Amino acid sequence: xxxxxxxxxxxxxxxxxxxxxxxxxxxxxxxxxxxxxxxxxxxxxxxxxxxxxxxxxxxxxxxxxxxxxxxxxxxxxxxxxxxxxxxxxxxxxxxxxxxxxxxxxxxxxxxxxxxxxxxxxxxxxxxxxxxxxxxxxxxxxxxxxxxxxxxxxxxxxxxxxxxxxxxxxxxxxxxxxxxxxxxxxxxxxxxxxxxxx
Amino acid sequence: xxxxxxxxxxxxxxxxxxxxxxxxxxxxxxxxxxxxxxxxxxxxxxxxxxxxxxxxxxxxxxxxxxxxxxxxxxxxxxxxxxxxxxxxxxxxxxxxxxxxxxxxxxxxxxxxxxxxxxxxxxxxxxxxxxxxxxxxxxxxxxxxxxxxxxxxxxxxxxxxxxxxxxxxxxxxxxxxxxxxxxxxxxxxxxxxxxxxxxxxxxxxxxxxxxxxxxxxxxxxxxxxxxxxxxxxxxxxxxxxxxxxxxxxxxxxxxxxxxxxxxxxxxxxxxxxxxxxx
Numbered sequence: 246x247x248x249x250x251x252x253x254x255x256x257x258x259x260x261x262x263x264x265x266x267x268x269x270x271x272x273x274x275x276x277x278x279x280x281x282x283x284x285x286x287x288x289x290x291x292x293x294x295x296x297x298x299x300x301x302x303x304x305x306x307x308x309x310x311x312x313x314x315x316x317x318x319x320x321x322x323x324x325x326x327x328x329x330x331x332x333x334x335x336x337x338x339x340x341x342x343x344x345x346x347x348x349x350x351x352x353x354x355x356x357x358x359x360x361x362x363x364x365x366x367x368x369x370x371x372x373x374x375x376x377x378x379x380x381x382x383x384x385x386x387x388x389x390x391x392x393x394x395x396x397x398x399x400x401x402x403x404x405x406x407x408x409x410x411x412x413x414x415x416x417x418x419x420x421x422x423x424x425x426x427x428x429x430x431x432x433x434x435x436x437x438x439x440x441x442x
Numbered sequence: 443x444x445x446x447x448x449x450x451x452x453x454x455x456x457x458x459x460x461x462x463x464x465x466x467x468x469x470x471x472x473x474x475x476x477x478x479x480x481x482x483x484x485x486x487x488x489x490x491x492x493x494x495x496x497x498x499x500x501x502x503x504x505x506x507x508x509x510x511x512x513x514x515x516x517x518x519x520x521x522x523x524x525x526x527x528x529x530x531x532x533x534x535x536x537x538x539x540x541x542x543x544x545x546x547x548x549x550x551x552x553x554x555x556x557x558x559x560x561x562x563x564x565x566x567x568x569x570x571x572x573x574x575x576x577x578x579x580x581x582x583x584x585x586x587x588x589x590x591x592x593x594x595x596x597x598x599x600x601x602x603x604x605x606x607x608x609x610x611x612x613x614x615x616x617x618x619x620x621x622x623x624x625x626x627x628x629x630x631x632x633x634x635x636x637x638x639x640x641x642x643x644x645x646x647x648x649x650x651x652x653x654x655x656x657x658x659x660x661x662x663x664x665x666x667x668x669x670x671x672x673x674x675x676x677x678x679x680x681x682x683x684x685x686x687x688x689x690x691x692x693x694x695x696x697x698x699x700x701x702x703x704x705x706x707x708x709x710x711x712x713x714x715x716x717x718x719x
Contacts, residue, residue, distance in 0.1 A: 315694045316663045317670070320605050331523075335476040344692050345477045346660045347516050363476050 249423065249433050250375070253440040257283050257320070257336075259364045261387065263290040264377030265407025269427045270377065271306050274325060276431055279284040279308035282441035284320050286336065287327040288360035289380070290353050300327060316344045328355035335363040351383035361387025370395030374438070375430060377401045379411030389419035397413030399423045399430060450482050454493045458482065461500055466507050468582065469645040470514065477516070485513045501715055512585040516664060519557045520602055521564075521595075521616070523659070525609035532565055533712060535686055539654045542684070545574050546654040551644055551682065552661035553579035556590025557603075562657070563633040568613045572636065576712040578651070580642035587639050593629040594620075597641035600627050645669065648681045656681060660690035667697070674698045681716045688713045 262270055266289060277285070291299060303311050303325070314327040319341045320326070328334035332344040333355050350356035361374055361384060374391035376384045378401055392398050398421045403409035405426040415421060425433065455478065459470040470478065486496060499506050522528050539546050550559050559579045566572045581587050597604070600616065607616040620627040642650075644661070656677050662670045677687055678700050687695075687704065689712045695701050704714040 251628055313692070315692050315693070317667055317697075332692055333477075335473070343474045343476055344663050344665070344690075345516065346518050346690075347477060347480065348518050366476075438558070442466075 247436065249436050250431070251397075251437045251440050253282075253442070254371055255283060255373055255437065257364060258373045258375065258434070258437075259361050259387075259391075260285065260287045260375045260377065261289070261361055261379075261384040261411070262287070263353075263357070263381060263383065263411055264378035264406075265378035265380070265411045268403075269401065269430075271303060272350045272387060273431055273434065274303055274309060274311070274358050275306040277283055277307065277309055277434060278438065279310075279323065280439060281323055281434075283437075285309070285325045286320070286334070286360060286364060287325065288334055288355045288357045288384075290355070290357075290383070291330050303327075314342045314344075316342070318342050328360060330355075331374035333359045335359055336367045336368055337363070340367070351381055353381070353383050358387040359386035362390040364394060365390040365394045368394075368396065373394035373399065375399045375401075376412055377427075378406035378408050378417050380408045381410060382414035384411055385418045388415040388421070392419040392421075396420050399425060399433065401430070402426045450479060450486070450493065452479075455479060455482060458497060458500070461497060462507070462510070465500070466504075467478060467646060468507075468511065468643060470644070472666045474664055474666050477619060477664055478514075481514045481516070485510065485613065488513065508584060511583045513585070515554075515581075517554045517582050517583070517586050519554055519660070520599075520606055521557045521668050522561045522603065522606035522610045522612075523557070524711065525606050525611075527659075527688070527691065527713075528561060528610045530708055530711050530713065531562075531688075532569060535573070535655065535688075535707070536566075536569060539686070540571075542656065545576075547651070548575055548577045549653040549656045550577065550579040551656060551658040551677070553581050553590055553639070554583075554589075555586050555595075556593060556639075557595070558632060558657055558659065559590060559637055560593055562628055563637065564612070564619055565610075567633065572633075575636060577637040578640060578653075579637055580613070580640045580644070580647075582641065582643040584641055586642060591634070591639050593631065593634055594623075594626045595629075596625050597622060604685075614670070644673055644676070647676075649676055652682050653680055653685060654682055655686045657688045659695070663690060663693055670695075671698045672698075674700050678703055678716060683719060685716050685718060686713055687716065 309325045311325040314326045335343050400412035402424050463469050604616045620629045703718040707713040707715050
């Protein structure tokens with residue numbers, strides 16, 4: 246089974262999502278095994294004053310350990326990291342996170358562009374970027390950065406999205422390797438899992 | 443769409459921070475890289491500059507450095523950001539300080555445009571303690587300190603602030619504390635009567651006083667770990683024994699050299715207490 250020509254070279258998976266991505270994220274995280282060989286870093290638009298709930302909901306459905314990282318926390322495989330409400334989440338050289346309260350980017354904090362772009366800078370061609378349903382253009386530039394550094398780019402198939410503005414923005418900005426439904430994204434991640442010993 | 447694509451070499455960043463330090467004494471050399479890089483790109487874009495023209499401007503026009511400081515530092519905050527933190531202050535931390543002292547001192551380190559100082563002033567007023575506290579608020583950016591002193595903010599930001607205040611469960615309405623003038627909410631200056639604003643650089647400044655409570659929320663996230671460690675030592679020296687330190691809800695001191703001189707008072711809101719000299 247090698248539909249997607251994946252290797253065991255990848256170091257991280259980043260996922261961006263906004264309006265309409267919640268069900269998709271839950272579905273993806275609920276089938277990924279707990280010994281997944283890479284860290285999964287998710288930047289999702291969310292209500293800024295609701296600090297709790299999301300991690301708890303996802304944890305109920307997923308075998309993976311899900312946390313909102315603290316500033317300067319090390320990035321480890323087999324973990325799912327969720328950008329905290331009202332902070333930007335950046336990946337730093339040295340494989341750790343930093344947080345910031347800078348201005349919103351694309352009316353968003355966390356901004357998907359910041360998480361994706363900083364991850365692209367650190368992991369270069371060893372990064373898989375996945376952009377899901379959403380109602381604004383955040384994440385498009387981040388996906389372009391991932392592609393420009395030689396990483397693998399995946400967007401949710403627009404017809405599979407509740408709101409397709411976000412994946413379409415990415416498709417118009419850069420070349421996307423795979424345009425997939427949530428079920429196909431799950432297949433891709435399963436194939437990725439099987440590449441690692 | 444804002445541009446997060448433009449790149450700037452780490453070597454260029456080092457050149458600029460080296461120049462700003464040697465010529466003006468402001469030390470950004472240990473700031474966290476990725477956010478500092480974004481700020482640098484923003485400075486270049488706002489000024490339509492290249493790295494070379496920025497270096498020339500910083501070299502030839504000393505007056506420009508204030509503008510540079512204002513652009514390079516992050517000045518985004520809210521009144522009563524994280525309402526649960528402010529409730530904790532009212533219900534646990536301030537009463538804890540009052541057990542030992544009727545009069546107490548508070549430091550806002552890196553106060554930016556002053557929203558946290560004003561939140562504190564409103565909280566103390568509602569507790570009937572305005573005259574028991576003396577507050578020092580510091581920042582290295584003189585432009586932003588002037589804004590903090592003016593205690594006036596764009597009316598369009600008041601929506602967020604009012605919502606935070608409601609979640610804080612304040613005694614009245616936020617509106618009770620300001621007048622609307624020319625699209626701004628101008629807060630009553632009486633609120634800041636016991637506040638002294640000072641230009642002070644956390645990185646290079648000496649310890650100058652002792653406090654019962656230090657607030658430094660979402661400031662050290664812009665520092666690298668080396669610098670965070672140094673600044674925590676300064677906070678330790680600036681606190682009375684059993685004084686409190688509050689940092690941002692997603693910050694941590696756990697790996698710092700001085701971490702074991704503090705205990706956790708509240709893990710959720712990241713409030714610590716100094717227990718060892």
